[in-house]
Amino acid sequence: MKSNKVTIRDLAKALGVSTTLVSFAMSDSPKKYRVSDEMIAKIRAKAKEMDYQPNNAARSLRSGKSNTIGVILSDISNRFFADITRCIEDQASQNGYTVLVGSTDEKPERLANLIKVFQNKGVDGLIIVPCEGAESSISELVASGFPLVLIDRSFDNINVSSVTLNNIKATSLAVNELVASGYRKIAFVSYKTSLTNILDREMGYRKAMRLNDLKEHICANEIDYSSINNELLSLLPKLIKQGTEALIFSTNRLAIEALIVIQSMGMTVPEDVAFIGFDGSETFAFNLYPKGITYIKQPIEQFGYEAFNLLVANIIAGGKTDIVNIELNPELVVKESSKKS
Amino acid sequence: MKSNKVTIRDLAKALGVSTTLVSFAMSDSPKKYRVSDEMIAKIRAKAKEMDYQPNNAARSLRSGKSNTIGVILSDISNRFFADITRCIEDQASQNGYTVLVGSTDEKPERLANLIKVFQNKGVDGLIIVPCEGAESSISELVASGFPLVLIDRSFDNINVSSVTLNNIKATSLAVNELVASGYRKIAFVSYKTSLTNILDREMGYRKAMRLNDLKEHICANEIDYSSINNELLSLLPKLIKQGTEALIFSTNRLAIEALIVIQSMGMTVPEDVAFIGFDGSETFAFNLYPKGITYIKQPIEQFGYEAFNLLVANIIAGGKTDIVNIELNPELVVKESSKKS
DNA sequence: CTGAAAGCGCTTACAG
DNA sequence: CTGAAAGCGCTTACAG
Numbered sequence: 175m176k177s178n179k180v181t182i183r184d185l186a187k188a189l190g191v192s193t194t195l196v197s198f199a200m201s202d203s204p205k206k207y208r209v210s211d212e213m214i215a216k217i218r219a220k221a222k223e224m225d226y227q228p229n230n231a232a233r234s235l236r237s238g239k240s241n242t243i244g245v246i247l248s249d250i251s252n253r254f255f256a257d258i259t260r261c262i263e264d265q266a267s268q269n270g271y272t273v274l275v276g277s278t279d280e281k282p283e284r285l286a287n288l289i290k291v292f293q294n295k296g297v298d299g300l301i302i303v304p305c306e307g308a309e310s311s312i313s314e315l316v317a318s319g320f321p322l323v324l325i326d327r328s329f330d331n332i333n334v335s336s337v338t339l340n341n342i343k344a345t346s347l348a349v350n351e352l353v354a355s356g357y358r359k360i361a362f363v364s365y366k367t368s369l370t371n372i373l374d375r376e377m378g379y380r381k382a383m384r385l386n387d388l389k390e391h392i393c394a395n396e397i398d399y400s401s402i403n404n405e406l407l408s409l410l411p412k413l414i415k416q417g418t419e420a421l422i423f424s425t426n427r428l429a430i431e432a433l434i435v436i437q438s439m440g441m442t443v444p445e446d447v448a449f450i451g452f453d454g455s456e457t458f459a460f461n462l463y464p465k466g467i468t469y470i471k472q473p474i475e476q477f478g479y480e481a482f483n484l485l486v487a488n489i490i491a492g493g494k495t496d497i498v499n500i501e502l503n504p505e506l507v508v509k510e511s512s513k514k515s
Numbered sequence: 516m517k518s519n520k521v522t523i524r525d526l527a528k529a530l531g532v533s534t535t536l537v538s539f540a541m542s543d544s545p546k547k548y549r550v551s552d553e554m555i556a557k558i559r560a561k562a563k564e565m566d567y568q569p570n571n572a573a574r575s576l577r578s579g580k581s582n583t584i585g586v587i588l589s590d591i592s593n594r595f596f597a598d599i600t601r602c603i604e605d606q607a608s609q610n611g612y613t614v615l616v617g618s619t620d621e622k623p624e625r626l627a628n629l630i631k632v633f634q635n636k637g638v639d640g641l642i643i644v645p646c647e648g649a650e651s652s653i654s655e656l657v658a659s660g661f662p663l664v665l666i667d668r669s670f671d672n673i674n675v676s677s678v679t680l681n682n683i684k685a686t687s688l689a690v691n692e693l694v695a696s697g698y699r700k701i702a703f704v705s706y707k708t709s710l711t712n713i714l715d716r717e718m719g720y721r722k723a724m725r726l727n728d729l730k731e732h733i734c735a736n737e738i739d740y741s742s743i744n745n746e747l748l749s750l751l752p753k754l755i756k757q758g759t760e761a762l763i764f765s766t767n768r769l770a771i772e773a774l775i776v777i778q779s780m781g782m783t784v785p786e787d788v789a790f791i792g793f794d795g796s797e798t799f800a801f802n803l804y805p806k807g808i809t810y811i812k813q814p815i816e817q818f819g820y821e822a823f824n825l826l827v828a829n830i831i832a833g834g835k836t837d838i839v840n841i842e843l844n845p846e847l848v849v850k851e852s853s854k855k856s
Numbered sequence: 857c858t859g860a861a862a863g864c865g866c867t868t869a870c871a872g
Numbered sequence: 873c874t875g876a877a878a879g880c881g882c883t884t885a886c887a888g
Contacts (some may be wrong), residue, residue: 181879181880181881181882182881182882182883183881183882191858191859192858192859192860193859193860193881193882193883194858194859194860194883194884195857195858195859197857197882197883198883198884201883209857209858210767210857210858212858213858227635228881228882229576229637229880229881229882230572230575230581230636230637230881231571231575231576231581231637231880231881231882232572232864232880232881232883233881233882234571234572234864234882235572235573235576235863235864235865235866235880235881235882236863236864236881236882236883236884237864237882237883237884238864240571240572250597250601250792250884251594251597251598255593256591256592256597257592260591262616263617267632270548272615272636274613274615275616276604277601288872291608294568295571295613296570296571296572312680339541437779438778488873520865521864522864522866523865523866523867524865524866532874532875533874533875533876534865534866534867534875534876535868535873535874535875535876535877536873536874537869538866538867538868539868539874542867550873550874551873551874554873554874565884569865569866570864570865570866571866572864572865572866573864573865573866573867573880574865574867575866575880576864576865576866576879576880576881576882577865577866577867577868577880578866578868578880579880655865724871832866
């Protein structure tokens with residue numbers, strides 16, 4: 175930004191051509207303007223030689239686009255979202271975009287605020303992991319026609335592009351693996367929520383249990399996410415005493431906390447109870463566990479890749495593309511914790 | 516950015532004043548231009564009424580400053596750095612700055628690249644957690660006069676502003692606590708590195724051990740950070756067999772992995788060995804541990820706060836402020852793991 | 857295939 | 873205390 179920065183005009187002067195030509199040659203698709211190949215090569219070579227760096231502010235001001243997108247997470251300290259953000263950033267930087275990241279900490283007021291802040295900063299579009307209670311903010315945004323893609327979670331009653339996991343399939347895979355290992359008394363440990371993705375995981379469990387003619391044991395309403403540790407300390411022994419042979423968890427955090435609680439009770443997996451976790455991105459605990467933990471793996475890279483591309487298509491179309499809902503496939507990573515010992 | 520956006524000119528027209536006056540009134544310090552109080556109030560009220568949003572691109576282009584800073588971390592998946600980044604972002608947004616974040620994954624080539632990328636994007640300054648081997652990139656940056664603040668780690672031979680922990684004090688505190696609890700055979704578990712902050716932690720341990728007339732047991736060179744788990748699995752039993760009564764760890768990650776390894780060996784803390792971890796930001800493992808883990812706590816908020824303010828002072832001064840090195844105080848959070856059982 | 861020129865929305869010397 | 877005007881560095885119709 176210093177005054178000694180090389181500009182398009184300096185380049186033009188040095189080459190004896192117009193700034194127009196330089197601008198064309200430096201653009202992403204110079205062919206569109208039918209600039210000769212030699213000219214493109216000549217200009218770009220000179221640009222490199224003089225270390226020309228386009229001025230983003232000028233570009234944005236003129237084009238009305240910032241080439242910046244905003245990513246609003248529900249919780250940046252969740253490794254799963256942090257990893258997805260990383261993938262989005264990779265995609266973005268390869269495509270000349272800059273990413274602004276914010277976190278709502280699962281608070282809908284903060285979401286409304288962040289949307290405004292990012293729009294004021296001139297982002298061209300938003301990728302959002304909505305929290306509970308975000309419906310009004312999201313539907314307002316959709317109504318305004320602002321380019322938007324939801325990720326991980328969506329709302330049944332809002333028509334908006336999204337990239338989500340096939341959650342039904344995810345827990346079905348887990349149930350079937352345990353059944354194949356010979357387990358019958360399989361419990362699903364979740365928590366009180368209205369998030370569709372978590373509820374879908376419960377539905378996947380129910381469906382698979384029914385198809386296997388097994389009785390469901392759902393511990394969804396007994397857990398308050400803000401005091402997991404204590405809840406699990408009282409819940410897990412009860413479940414095991416009642417004859418539960420295997421546990422499936424609806425989230426990564428729940429699974430990790432449960433694993434630590436189980437260890438601290440002096441029990442082991444799968445000897446005392448079989449165990450399938452959800453998502454292995456924060457796997458240091460899983461990997462270190464001597465026997466290895468079976469878990470449902472989400473395609474993190476695909477989340478980032480698809481969301482970014484969907485958003486950019488949306489931006490380029492001026493917010494007028496069709497609604498696209500992409501559902502990604504989970505994968506079961508099988509280790510010892512789901513096998514009969 | 517749409518064409519229906521309200522501009523400074525629309526405001527001026529609506530109020531019957533010049534754009535100059537509007538610009539003055541909307542600036543951070545309108546008093547500087549001796550605009551009358553009523554006028555400021557009138558203009559700002561109208562701005563609010565018409566929902567005026569200043570165009571950042573125009574502002575940047577004109578002023579030559581982007582009001583954007585870059586934060587380059589050594590490892591974004593480390594919760595300690597993620598938390599600091601969060602604090603920097605809070606500070607930044609309160610002061611009208613936007614933060615761009617990148618991670619080098621401890622690779623010096625990536626650092627050199629990210630510095631370039633961020634400069635091309637027009638950041639006004641950089642906050643960097645340098646990785647090993649970053650000396651050349653950092654000293655080049657310092658020589659160019661670009662506003663820069665290092666965080667967490669610094670280099671003895673480079674004269675650059677920084678915010679670091681008083682690492683000597685950190686491990687001294689730990690040693691003294693264990694000694695006060697009656698332990699004598701205290702080992703320091705670290706890893707092979709040239710990072711000054713880690714080496715300082717070793718020095719703090721050495722110093723405190725000497726002052727207490729105790730013999731040092733340092734396990735620094737025996738651990739390769741990329742295969743901690745296996746290393747610890749062989750190291751820890753050996754140490755304990757040799758009579759080590761207490762362990763101090765030089766990093767958060769090392770401590771967490773060690774705790775899990777200790778558990779998996781069927782041992783408990785502090786019955787089999789006393790334990791002091793480094794930093795509790797990723798404390799879910801610590802908190803869940805039944806007895807509670809004593810750890811050295813770093814002042815995360817202060818890291819973010821001081822680094823941001825130092826950088827902004829630097830930016831405003833055009834990179835010509837004095838070098839300032841801020842050393843923050845660690846705190847020992849005492850739980851059961853450092854007490855005689 | 858190439859050039860002259862307008863204009864994006866601001867800030868800020870300069871002049872009153 | 874206030875206004876007219878230049879200009880930041882680009883992109884892009886328009887005209888050849």
